[in-house]
Amino acid sequence: MLKNLASKVHKIIGLGSGLVVFIVCITGSIYTFKKEVNDSMPYVSVKAINKQKLELSALVTKFKAYSDAPIIRIYDFQSAKKSVRIMSSKQGEKHLTYLNPYTGEILKDYKDKSSFWGIILGLHRHLLLPNPIGKQIIGYCVILFSISLLTGLILWFPKKISMLKDKPFRNVKLSLRGKAQTFRLHSNLGLYLIIPLLISCTTGLVWTFPKYEKFIYSLIDPGYKKEIKNIHLVEGNFQEISLNKIKTHLDTLNSDNIGLNIFFIPQKSDSPIRVISCIDDDRFGFAHNYYAHPVTGEILDTISDTKRSAAQKLKSLNYDIHTGSLGGILGKIFVFALSLLGASLPLSGYLLFLKKQLKKIQFQQLQSNKRNCKYF
Numbered sequence: 001m002l003k004n005l006a007s008k009v010h011k012i013i014g015l016g017s018g019l020v021v022f023i024v025c026i027t028g029s030i031y032t033f034k035k036e037v038n039d040s041m042p043y044v045s046v047k048a049i050n051k052q053k054l055e056l057s058a059l060v061t062k063f064k065a066y067s068d069a070p071i072i073r074i075y076d077f078q079s080a081k082k083s084v085r086i087m088s089s090k091q092g093e094k095h096l097t098y099l100n101p102y103t104g105e106i107l108k109d110y111k112d113k114s115s116f117w118g119i120i121l122g123l124h125r126h127l128l129l130p131n132p133i134g135k136q137i138i139g140y141c142v143i144l145f146s147i148s149l150l151t152g153l154i155l156w157f158p159k160k161i162s163m164l165k166d167k168p169f170r171n172v173k174l175s176l177r178g179k180a181q182t183f184r185l186h187s188n189l190g191l192y193l194i195i196p197l198l199i200s201c202t203t204g205l206v207w208t209f210p211k212y213e214k215f216i217y218s219l220i221d222p223g224y225k226k227e228i229k230n231i232h233l234v235e236g237n238f239q240e241i242s243l244n245k246i247k248t249h250l251d252t253l254n255s256d257n258i259g260l261n262i263f264f265i266p267q268k269s270d271s272p273i274r275v276i277s278c279i280d281d282d283r284f285g286f287a288h289n290y291y292a293h294p295v296t297g298e299i300l301d302t303i304s305d306t307k308r309s310a311a312q313k314l315k316s317l318n319y320d321i322h323t324g325s326l327g328g329i330l331g332k333i334f335v336f337a338l339s340l341l342g343a344s345l346p347l348s349g350y351l352l353f354l355k356k357q358l359k360k361i362q363f364q365q366l367q368s369n370k371r372n373c374k375y376f
Contacts, residue, residue, distance in 0.1 A: 057244050095109060220311040238265060
């Protein structure tokens with residue numbers, strides 16, 4: 001009875017969410033190597049010349065001469081060969097501008113949303129639909145996909161526990177063809193990938209549903225709270241010169257494994273500058289957070305990674321786990337393969353359903369022909 005129920009749920013969920021799951025998996029596999037593709041672009045790297053980089057305030061001045069869009073983030077790499085990135089926003093459109101840190105020359109400027117990676121990420125996170133509709137469609141389909149993985153496990157589970165040890169190997173038969181081979185591939189891939197796929201679903205859903213995020217991390221730390229600092233200043237309109245002092249201070253604090261400082265420029269007069277010091281632009285775990293005065297550059301508060309709770313540390317690693325960057329290039333290759341194989345599950349499921357429906361139609365036609373023959 002349980003298997004009959006699981007079979008019906010598995011089929012309904014698969015047919016209803018399969019297309020969305022396929023899109024999420026394919027776009028996820030492509031996005032995995034965003035950094036590696038981006039780093040090969042000529043505007044991302046610069047020739048290191050025998051002089052010091054310009055101060056951040058000077059680079060901001062160069063940018064303001066080029067654009068009047070308000071700056072929201074500055075990506076300052078420690079590497080001598082990386083360009084500085086400035087993210088700005090005007091009328092809801094985010095732009096990414098790459099500058100030569102030695103000369104201030106504008107190397108590249110584009111709309112983030114309409115770029116190749118912006119479209120891929122938009123499909124992956126909200127199907128390019130308006131939020132929160134698109135985001136919730138993705139979220140609920142991922143939940144349904146998680147349920148389909150569990151119901152698939154129920155369907156695969158042998159009748160006798162004694163058969164459990166041999167069943168995974170007994171199911172692998174390369175000599176099979178057609179529907180039998182499709183079924184074996186569908187069931188085996190679902191079985192072997194169930195744990196990493198559920199981890200991928202969990203890390204993705206954390207960004208979609210705040211209550212889900214709180215529930216997951218509360219399992220590790222019952223007192224878990226999202227890391228938010230509410231620092232309100234009496235006065236403090238942002239001054240570019242403050243960036244130089246913050247950068248000098250961070251250079252004396254950060255260790256060798258810090259490769260990037262991301263400056264979040266305050267959009268309100270009573271808000272501080274927030275800085276995330278992380279390993280790279282695809283490694284946000286083990287990062288440190290700093291809050292600084294937007295006028296003087298004085299560090300007001302620090303949240304070191306060593307002072308975080310276990311749940312907060314895991315939260316900071318969420319992106320690294322989801323994209324595989326935590327494991328370096330091998331981790332990314334694994335997530336890339338996992339995403340492609342995950343995309344094959346709804347495809348093979350649809351194929352099995354269509355073949356079954358075709359077989360039913362053929363059987364009905366055969367029965368109809370037999371009945372018609374009786375009259376001749």
